[in-house]
Amino acid sequence: MTITENMKFEKTAKDPDSSASCGLLYTDHGVIETPIFMPVGTSGTVKAVFHRDLKNDIKAQIILGNTYHLYLRPGTEIIRKAGGLHKFISWDGPILTDSGGYQVFSLAANRKLTTEGCTFRSHIDGSKHLFSPEVVVEIQRVIGADIIMALDECPPGDSDHAYAKKSLKLTKNWLERGAVHFDSTEPLYGYKQAFFPIVQGCIYPDLRIESAEHAVKLNSEGYAIGGLSVGEPTELMYQMLEVIDPILPKDKPRYLMGVGTPSNILEGVARGIDMFDCVMPTRNARNGMLFTSEGVINIKNRKWADDLSFLDINGTSFVDMVYSKAYLRHLFVAGEILGAQIASEHNLAFYLWLVKEARNHIKAGDFKAWKNSMIKRLETKL
């Protein structure tokens, strides 16, 4: 089986000291510069952020949606009627949808796995649903994301080898079926969609290699790496990236799913990753945590109560040089919704700034040195 549609990806720069590289990924909704961070918009919204700010201030190039959540609510009929998710949510840039594989993991209490697929109980109303590799391709055709994901099982980070092996067998089976179904169906709205397999295998090199080699046979337009940052030590995550680095094709984008902290992202870039997504900048923002060029801030801490300095003196976002730390703290303490909005905008802008800097330093040839000095600052607790 071969995926028939094409999504052009070209490499534009290569770091001499690591596997980091820059590239351009062409979609029908726009060109994505890699390495890139993709804000997560699970239910058709990047929480607490207007598209206007996402585009003009944060400079997001692609956002995520989630098959499971959108399927349950608002449901595929209204999305189809709207003409796809782009039109429904009024976002004309690229979109990637996760298949719901992560919910197989995070909503494990409400699910049942079979070879056929995964039977869910809706977390909203308890109703029963089946997600099979074919069904999630169908749903993602209706959603109309530019990049759609295969259904996988994302096993917990502490899974033993026997379980991981069994899980991988299921993920491989699902991948093959999903790819066949993708090949035998057409996009609904006149623009191309790409189908990304997901490499699994937990923290076991042999399984990661097996999974990567299996996925590569599909000759797809990009490859995702899943099942990391799910409780395993960070160092093992990096090792897994190194194990599969030589196996995945250099001329196709690689997407590390669900990662991560700013440091994780830079280390991922160094190990050949082109695309990242994570709820961290938005969720942590809503919980009062800011990622800044000088370190992390818990804006709810008392120490910021009378600090009238800007949020991030080196920040590039609109909010950075408008609002003070003391004001943002006040908003959080008072439970004002604007606090979540400002923090979300700041964090996302910071993440997008970070990957832009990474691209610039890859092009300049000093990525590794920059990365190492940056990580020290990023991990400082202010």
Add this chain to the structure above:
RNA sequence: GGGGAGAUACCAAAGUGGCCAACUGGGGCAGACUGUAAAUCUGCUGGCUUACGCCUUCGUAGGUUCGAAUCCUGCUCUCCCCA
């Protein structure tokens, strides 16, 4: 002036003889968060201590009792009703 009710930790509010350093909520302080069931969750919140434990607390001064936030008496203060 007469009658009634009440004073518990930062606030509110349980507790009416031992299981009480004292429920619970708020507030405060801190922590967590990685393909979002999250504007969420967790811990601490009298003092010393890592902990065990010890010490000082339920308006105040005494008393009863083996033992008191809880029972009795005086005092101080607050609130409500009538005049």
